[in-house]
Amino acid sequence: MAKHDFIVIGGGHNGLIAAGYLGKAGFDVCVVEANDEFGGGTRSGEVCAPGYISDLGGMIHGMISRTPLIMNDELDLQGKYGLKYIRPDALCCTIFDDGTNLVLNHSIDQTVKNIAKFSQKDAEMYPRFIEYMGNMIKVAGIGANTPPPKWGVMQSALDSSPEGRDFLVTINSSAQDIVEQWFESPQLRITLTRWCTEMMINPTAVGTATLLYFVLYIHQLVPPFPEGGSLRMVEALKACCSDYGVTLKTNASVVKVKVDAGTAKGVVLESGEEIAASKAVICTANVKDLVLKWLGDEAPANLVRQARNLKSAEFVPFNMSVALKKVPDFKTGNEVKAAYCIECAPLEEEYLRTFNEYRFGKFEPNMPLITMPCLWDSTRCPEGHSVVNIYNYAPANLYGDYNNWNIYKEEMADKAWAFTKDLFTNITDDDLIGDRWVFTPVDYEKWNPAFHKGDITHIGLQPSQMYGFRPFPNSHNYKVALDNLYVLGSCSHPGGGIAGAARAGVQAVLDDFDVNFNKLVKK
Ligand SMILES: Cc1cc2nc3c(=O)[nH]c(=O)nc-3n(C[C@H](O)[C@H](O)[C@H](O)COP(=O)(O)OP(=O)(O)OC[C@H]3O[C@@H](n4cnc5c(N)ncnc54)[C@H](O)[C@@H]3O)c2cc1C
CATH class of the missing domain: 3.50.50.60 (FAD/NAD(P)-binding domain)
Incomplete structure (x- = not known):
């Protein structure tokens, strides 16, 4: 043995x-x-066509890039073993149903200008929000890279300072609670809470406010992805x-x-x-x-x-990737191409209702998160071409039954592609190269039994x-x-x-x- x-x-x-x-x-x-x-x-591969690389699971290495493993290169992954990180120009933006968009640029000044398109008051509040969240991260960051204290000890330590008490309020709040306290425009509220849904929990659920700290990161070092x-x-x-x-x-x-x-x-x-x-x-x-x-x-x-x-998570991924002969242009304006995560959303009531409906098995693939790392990474595909990833949240039990994914897989993929193609000005089915790659939650469980x-x-x-x-x-x-x-x-x-x-x-x-x-x- x-x-x-x-x-x-x-x-x-x-x-x-x-x-x-x-x-x-x-x-x-x-x-x-x-x-x-x-x-x-955390795998990628040439699943659409040879020479076109898609991320099949995790893409943005935001959290790990802030650990000493990467920042101090403790295992020499970058210095000796070839890992190279690329930082996109901006982390995220939203394209709304009415064709408008909101980009959270690396520059705070530019972001403030973008927000002012929707609300002057919110544009003025935004820098204060970043400062407030900066104080939160000082507290939240303390235990992120080490074993946690015992629960009671942690609560008691937090309760001993004003920042700690603010943090306790935040971790006991939903992302939606916090953005409603700060902002009036649904467009900004959606763009901020959407990022928190990366926790795979409804943005109205207690605890989701924790991820609002990301606003600080996007204006410091935009989270990277591996070349x-x-x-x-x-x-x-x-x-x-x-x-x-x-x-x-x-x-x-x-x-x-x-x-x-x-x-x-x-x-x-x-x-x-x-x-x-x-x-x-x-x-x-x-x-x-x-x-x-x-x-x-x-x-x-x-x-x-x-x-x-x-x-468990409240929703799961329904993901696809396509290789294209062109780089897509967006009807809403190509300023969204500054962002790694281009997210689509209806306005607030329908946006929030969508997350509730996953619980009941309902799903339409019309809130995709679109990523195109090839915009910054020339190794992903031949020049002038693109690889587009189209990631939707979805219920595990589609229409009440997990196995329904095997029945509706292609129909859902057709819908997701039709929705995404319609965002572009210059892409038709003739621009597709090779096979579209589609993964349902059932495929994900087979791919990774964890x-x-x-x-x-x-x-x-x-x-x-x-x-x-x-x-x-x-x-x-x-x-x-x-x-x-x-x-x-x-x-x-x-x-x-x-x-x-x-x-x-x-x-x-x-x-x-x-x-x-x-x-x-x-x-
Ligand atoms: C579409 C998608 C997009 C995502 N986007 C992001 C993102 O942008 N940023 C981000 O931070 N995260 C993202 N994630 C999540 C991220 O990929 C995972 O959280 C992360 O990969 C988990 O890593 P891990 O090593 O903890 O576990 P895993 O990667 O799940 O590794 C567990 C391993 O255990 C193995 N295993 C299971 N059972 C057994 C067994 N019986 N015997 C031996 N081995 C076993 C599995 O095969 C697997 O390799 C995304 C995931 C998906 C699917």
Whole structure:
């Protein structure tokens, strides 16, 4: 039986990050990945035609780019392993049903001018809003890259300063609450709350205000994306892991975590192969699989109850990509091409109602988020051509049944393409190259078994499942019920997305095995 110090379950970006730091600390690590390639939700590929690269999952590396992993290049991903980030001119904009648009440019002055098209009062308030959110981020940023404090300790610490108390109010508010307090124009309110829906939660839900801090980022350093597609980050991580001697196993689907006397001892793969871990097993796949399947009878009853009750994202992706012989021009004006995320929305009542309707299985693909990284990245396709990604939020249970996605997939793709094509002045079906690539939530779950029913956050980002309560109450130390068993990555603090969450978690693991993390990463 193969034996390593640590086994990491799941080879998404978080599994590889955990393995990279453990390898750097000198441990013998093995990453087991169910798929035939690494990357999980952070993959890209030539799915429409050769030479045309699409991001198939995560695209914008906003959160991870603000961690010391990237800012200090702790694993040399940029310095040695070829990762190169590109920053678009602006992060986001909205095209409204009436053909108008609002771009949040990198420049605050330009953004203020854009807002004034809709409301002079809002244009005047906007710089004050950024300043207010700047104070919030000073508080929110403190725990983002380290293990979280215990829930009660955190609340008490926050309650001891005016900024902390403001922060408590914000995390207990919805994005819609906050924008209604500050602004009158539906166009600005929608453009701000739409970004918060990247949490895959209704913008009227408590907790979604947390992502409003992004306004500060877009006027400082616009969040970047990797040259050549998201898989480039994965390739850099794999190269780093290999140099540290990490064993990287694909087609290695875990079916059981072996436990002896309350201590995790290793894993059993679908093939029947057993791998032993002398120090710990680390799960970066879905914690519900860990507790409800792989631990079997070893999972304490209380943990099983907690795992069953975990909330999911409120909506999931329906995504497509097309390769085109031209670069699209927009009817609303090409100023929207400054933004990486070009989002479409009806005005406020219908916009908000759409999120409620996902709950009841209703869906029309008419609120796409359009991205064209090729505008900044010449490696994505031949010059003068384009790759356009068309991403809609959607209900997991389409018309009440998850399996309906298999029936309506092509019809929905036709509608999504028709809606998007109509935004352009110069694109017809004759401009399509190769095949359109379409992924429903069902496709996403097959592509990445950690995305249950297409949930890209593994478990929802509701406030009751954040900080030291992610995934379970009392998870501040990243341990799950048994000795030598840890949950890192999307299901732990600071949570899902391309956030490099495992960097925070691996500090707790290393601490338990007497490694000084600060010394390890010091350059
Ligand atoms: C369309 C789309 C757009 C997105 N856009 C963004 C974005 O712009 N920015 C952003 O920050 N995030 C975005 N996301 C979310 C982001 O991609 C994910 O949150 C992120 O990739 C999660 O990384 P992870 O390493 O934590 O988990 P994952 O990438 O899910 O990795 C988990 C791994 O575990 C493996 N696994 C599962 N079961 C087993 C098993 N039994 N045995 C072994 N291995 C197993 C899986 O195959 C997978 O490789 C997007 C996602 C999608 C789908």
